[in-house]
Amino acid sequence: MPAVRFGIVGTSGHASRVAAPVLKRNPEVSLLGAAGSAPERSAQFAQQHASARSYRDLEEMLGDRDIDAVWICSPNHLHAEQVARCAAAGKHVLVEKPLATTREDAEQAGKAASGAGITLRVGCQHRFRPAHRQIREWIASDLVGRIGYFRIHRFWRYPYFEDMDPSGPPQWRRSGSESGGWVINDIGSHLLDLMLWMCGVEGTLAGALLASQQFDLPTEDSAALLVRLGESAIGIMETSCANDSPGSRIEVYGSAGWIRADDTLSGPATLTTHQGRTLSFPSVQMLDTYSAEVTDFVAAVRGEDGIGADAAAGTALAGIIETAVRGRPCV
Numbered sequence: 001m002p003a004v005r006f007g008i009v010g011t012s013g014h015a016s017r018v019a020a021p022v023l024k025r026n027p028e029v030s031l032l033g034a035a036g037s038a039p040e041r042s043a044q045f046a047q048q049h050a051s052a053r054s055y056r057d058l059e060e061m062l063g064d065r066d067i068d069a070v071w072i073c074s075p076n077h078l079h080a081e082q083v084a085r086c087a088a089a090g091k092h093v094l095v096e097k098p099l100a101t102t103r104e105d106a107e108q109a110g111k112a113a114s115g116a117g118i119t120l121r122v123g124c125q126h127r128f129r130p131a132h133r134q135i136r137e138w139i140a141s142d143l144v145g146r147i148g149y150f151r152i153h154r155f156w157r158y159p160y161f162e163d164m165d166p167s168g169p170p171q172w173r174r175s176g177s178e179s180g181g182w183v184i185n186d187i188g189s190h191l192l193d194l195m196l197w198m199c200g201v202e203g204t205l206a207g208a209l210l211a212s213q214q215f216d217l218p219t220e221d222s223a224a225l226l227v228r229l230g231e232s233a234i235g236i237m238e239t240s241c242a243n244d245s246p247g248s249r250i251e252v253y254g255s256a257g258w259i260r261a262d263d264t265l266s267g268p269a270t271l272t273t274h275q276g277r278t279l280s281f282p283s284v285q286m287l288d289t290y291s292a293e294v295t296d297f298v299a300a301v302r303g304e305d306g307i308g309a310d311a312a313a314g315t316a317l318a319g320i321i322e323t324a325v326r327g328r329p330c331v
Contacts (some may be wrong), residue, residue: 001302011036095123097189106319121309131261204320
């Protein structure tokens with residue numbers, strides 16, 4: 001089958017660090033070019049990543065008939081509107097999480113994609129880690145019975161990468177209106193997605209506490225959420241980019257047993273169950289999770305089934321996070 005031809009929205013940060021290298025290494029896709037915040041940024045990106053085209057802006061990219069799909073790597077508050085523009089142009093969309101900073105905007109983005117008949121997926125690449133797929137399969141097979149508690153923990157001290165400013169995140173992440181929340185959308189959205197995806201039930205926010213512990217910014221660097229899962233299960237999500245911890249952890253407790261998962265997000269992973277069973281998984285490289293996500297996206301574009309986060313999943317996340325950010329105490 002012919003390769004799916006991509007354009008990228010964004011030319012720095014995630015677009016340059018992740019999206020471009022991933023598209024260039026995947027034989028099922030090709031990277032035509034990117035549209036940045038200024039024409040000169042697009043030209044610089046084209047030179048850096050040896051892409052064939054440079055677009056003045058998103059409008060010019062959407063007018064290129066050779067573009068099949070767009071990977072949106074722009075600031076959070078632009079996502080929903082850009083999804084709608086891509087859909088109107090008949091382009092499939094892979095948008096970095098969050099789908100939108102409000103539930104209403106996420107719903108509108110989903111409707112735009114559905115109405116245009118294009119594929120829309122949200123960037124929740126951690127679904128593609130083998131250890132996470134194993135946990136989901138165990139839960140679906142009733143290994144733990146009726147779920148009572150699901151706890152997921154991931155701290156990642158900022159800056160995450162060498163090219164990041166150690167004094168704090170970019171300006172748009174410091175803005176509540178542009179980011180919709182810093183760490184809760186940056187890391188927390190992944191954890192919430194895994195919680196809902198693994199459990200296979202709807203989630204409703206029951207409580208939240210967001211805090212600025214290291215950075216004196218309007219947006220938070222630490223968050224804890226309490227989520228009602230289905231009718232009676234309790235979900236707990238903990239994340240921070242201000243504190244250290246020994247690694248990531250997922251704990252699932254149910255009427256018939258339990259699962260404990262260590263370091264599935266941060267290194268070689270170990271899964272243990274109440275049966276005394278232990279499974280080990282090697283470290284997964286960051287770009288490998290994105291490559292698997294792109295492969296799944298391409299399959300969806302071609303009408304095949306996959307496990308990528310769809311518009312409904314993206315809308316559910318947006319609703320929980322919006323409620324947490326707007327209705328919680330912040331210290």
